[in-house]
Amino acid sequence: MSTTARTPHQIIADHYAASDRHDLDGMLADMAPDVRWTEMAGFPCAGTYVGAQAVVEHVFQRLAADWQDYRFTLERLYDAGATVLATGQYSGTHRASGRSFTARVAHVWQLHGGRVTAFEQFTDTLLVAQAVA
Template identity: 55%
Template sequence: MSNVDVIRAHYAASDRGDLPGMLAPLGPKTTWTEAAGFPYAGTYTGPDEVRSNVFEAIGRDWDGYTFTLADLLDAGDTVVGVGTYTGTHHGTGKSFTARVAHLWRFEDGHVLSFEQIVDSAPVVAATREQS
């Protein structure tokens, strides 16, 4: 399976709500970085940390949180997914839309790292009550 096929399968699992399928490409040393300013900012290592610090946290805090893939770019050892996040915050009832890019880096056919680049402002704004 090519690198781009591995990431295509990750996004297909996301569309199905299949968390084990989403985590399948991650190894114990894979680093996953959520952008500074994003509610789940930080770097997590391995599928267990990603599950608890990213996906379970999103599930706890949001209704209908989705990533819609617009483009999947194959650059060999780097795969780039470009798309849009949407969701509605549980606590505030506010919805958001934010553009995002995912940089997936491979080494020897394995996911070495994931990096999120996102417009965090609309996401953060959806988490805040009106002043």
């Protein structure tokens, strides 16, 4: 096994691989204790949450409760050193409305010392809102 530290790009690739496996512990493994996680204004769980537990409660658990088959499909990771950009697609079916959506998305990740320190999401919130209504 290599003792080489993982790059920010690999850390984020590992996060998405854990997400695909529905491995919450794996998704949280590299988050700094004071990670700042921002969901875009207009998104159902909009806001900035500090700390992994806040992210779990206000984002991951809420998405799982409100959406059936909610997922992020990664298309590409862009390596910019301590910043990693992911592009892809969200999709899911809102449980209450029964409506589905698909929307393009970009995630911007900031890392320091091998830990995720910030995350920011950019997506077409109108497409999501139309599925909720």
